[in-house]
Amino acid sequence: MLWGLLGLTGLVVIAGLGGTLWLRGSLPQTSGEIRLEGLAAPVEVLRDGEGLVTLRAEHDLDAYRALGFVHAQERLGQMDFLRRLGAGRLSEVVGAGALATDRFMRTLGLGREAEAQFGRLNAETRAALEAYSAGVNAFLEQRSGPLPVEFQLLRYEPEPWRPADSLIWGRIMALLLSGNWRKEVLRAKLLKHLDPAQVAFLWPGDPEGAPTTITAASAARLPAAPQLRALLDQVPPELRPQSASNAWAIAGSLTASGKPILANDPHLSLQAPGKWFLVRIETPARTLAGATAPGVPFIVIGHNDHIAWGFTTTHSDTQDLFVERLTEDGGYETPKGPRAFEVIREVIAVKGSEPVELKVRVSRNGPVISDAFMQERSKPDAGYVLALAWTALSEDDRTPDAILALNRARDWSEFKTALEDFHSPQQNIVYADVEGNIGFLAPGRVPLRKAGNGTAPVAGWNGDYDWIGLVPYAELPRILNPRQGSIVSGNNRVVPDDYPHFLTAHWPPPQRARRILDLIDAKAPLDPTLVGVMQMDSHAGDAAELLPRLLAATPESPLAREALAKLRTWDFVMARERPEPLIYAAWTIELTRLLLADELGEDFHELARPEPRRLNALLTSGSTWCDDANTAEREESCDERITAALEKAVAGLAEELGGDLEDWRWGALHRAELAHPVLSRIPVIADIFSFAQETDGGNETINRGVYAIDGGKRFSHVAGASLRIVFDLADLDATRAITATGQSGNPLSPHYGSFAQRWRDGALLRLKSDSQEDLERLTLVPM
DSSP states (O other): OOSHHHHHHHHHHHHHTTHHHHHGGGSOOOSEEEEETTOSSOEEEEEOTTOOEEEEOSSHHHHHHHHHHHHHHHHHHHHHHHHHHHHTOSHHHHOGGGHHHHHHHHHHTHHHHHHHHHTTSOHHHHHHHHHHHHHHHHHHHHOOSOOOHHHHHHTOOOOOOOHHHHHHHHHHHHHHTOOHHHHHHHHHHHTTTSOHHHHHHTSOOOOTTOOOSSOOOOOOOOOOOHHHHHHHHTSOSOSOOOOEEEEEEEOGGGBSSSSOEEEEEEEEEOOSSOSOEEEEEEOSSOEEEEEEOTTOOSEEEEEOSSEEEEEEEOOOOOEEEEEEEBOTTSOBOOTTSOBOOEEEEEEEOOTTSOOEEEEEEEOSSSBBGGGGGOSOTTSOOTTEEEEEEETTOOTTOOHHHHHHHHHHOOSHHHHHHHHTTOOSSOEEEEEEETTSOEEEEOOSOOEEESSOOSSSOEESSSOTTOEEEEOOGGGSOEEESOTTSEEEESSOOOSOTTOSSOOOSOOOOSHHHHHHHHHHHHHOSBOHHHHHHHHTOOBOHHHHHHHHHHTTOOOOSHHHHHHHHHHHTOOOBOOTTOSHHHHHHHHHHHHHHHHHHHHHGGGGGGGOSOOHHHHHHHHHSOSSTTSOTTOTTOOOOHHHHHHHHHHHHHHHHHHHHOSOGGGOOHHHHOEEOOOOTTGGGSTTHHHHTOOOEEOOOOTTSSSOEEEOOSSTTTTOEEEEESEEEEEETTOGGGOEEEESSOSOOOTTSTTSSTTHHHHHHTOOEESSOSOSSSOEEEEEEEO
């Protein structure tokens, strides 16, 4: 919306003037020599035919400087967008349409925290960040061609890179991987329609026997003030996290080589360019390889000469919303009496408009995030505001120190020591080493609460729900060399019921973890190729559990009866060439709507995505959920609602795809668009640079294919494996990986979308080139 008209006009003119050839000057120099100030010795930058990069440096700081230079060559537009997003400065370059996002980010203060955080880091980490920044800035100063297309369309030049800019990435990831505050607001809003027991019912727990990585609620009412309910309604549904991942480690007792294998595929929103940049770094001290995040100098997911590691999100509750009750003089109440807010005044520059002033208020519990959603700050506060307590909002967060130490750890002991400084967000980190050990540790700051379970906003004025400390690092979940010979994390429950600390009231579904465990048992002894095949498994465990109940449907229309017959013999694989995944997905979407929309009203959209445990509970509870609240004259049964949902789902698909069920294919609608945030909004140009892929997978498959449930691209594949990587601890040089798009962020590069089809099909690329003969060789030399 912001860039479409300008972009279309601009690109048509550019194309007419032969501007495409000019823009090709924005592609990186990949051979010859470039002089860089500050290098202690030459650095080789090697690129293979896939655009995979190997850096060979004599010193660590030279390697960080070279990585900054290469990231800027390939991903400058993405890097600049992310730092502007985190600092709340998008409006400067795109205009007033980004004001809501900027207000929210300025209120959270991620940019302010990053600035303060840099001074708290240890000297080695600061030096690495400074060297990386110098590499980025060397590219900005020495480039001879035009800037990438994003800068041309928006007509601005990037500012010099600063170390704090690199720290913003970690803050943004913490935000994307921490969504409990929105769930608290949702549960509080649902209390307008339901009683506390009903609200609690909508978040059922795991079924008996669900996998736990380490083996061994009720909704709170808010004060009844109607003003408070109105305030909660101001919190928008945007900024929703899409966080899930798979990681597993297999001991040598279950592998063909006798050494461990570790696999990881973090699930994030899918777009171009992708989230990750693959690199191998060779220095006399160590070899590192894996996935980096453009803007950050460290390997995030990868290996060194001794260990390998991967991440999934713990989904622990590290956020609480506190309702602050205001005083007449503009302060707020505390257990010790009235107190004034800390006030931070922000000025947001807006392209094409006057600057916007923002007054950020901070209570003892955290920033007043409800201020960010007030369209007019002159609007009365209605007596209450919402403050966010979150472990990520801390100046002394030393997670970058932990990542640097993790890159250098040589064994389990050093791994544990490194992660003591990993503060936010809490993550599950799966470990394997060349000595044959496998392990798991979930580092991060987790609050100890005086009371409450984090399911709804709580009173901040009486101190009853205050945070009273953090879970001690030594007591965070961890395990080394479990007896079963494998460690699996699919965002399932991490700890058994007797774990002494509260982590969260609700865990994600366990189907992916269960499927991984079943495949390990069935396929051992495993090798890296088999593990790569496991990453592409599209068996829908949620369908296997839910569909037997749905088969009680008794449809009348021939097409619905034909669809039901297909599902009776379905193998539960979400294959893109088959109609059954499409029928199942549409059916569960319609069934969720029929069961909940009448009770939830305007808040239904928050729970519109089918959740297998919730649907099972709704259909087996013997309660009134199946009855249509809008038809007082009769009470509908669950079987009636199941049948009605199938009829409606099939009718909708027929309208879209035609009446011949044999022509229906999951992949026709389940497509990963992998869209560029700017170019995808420009007619004609969007099609030229598109490399959308029909994909397998579903919401709860190992090969995760999270799909949209409404809008113009219903069933499109919106989130999934942003990276797949497999480490063979018998031969770490054989590490293989792939990202969803390609190495370059420049749409004119041959490496912009070159991975997409192979990513879809499960290919993995060796990070160490088999041949040194055909490499492009750029040498960075000292000035």
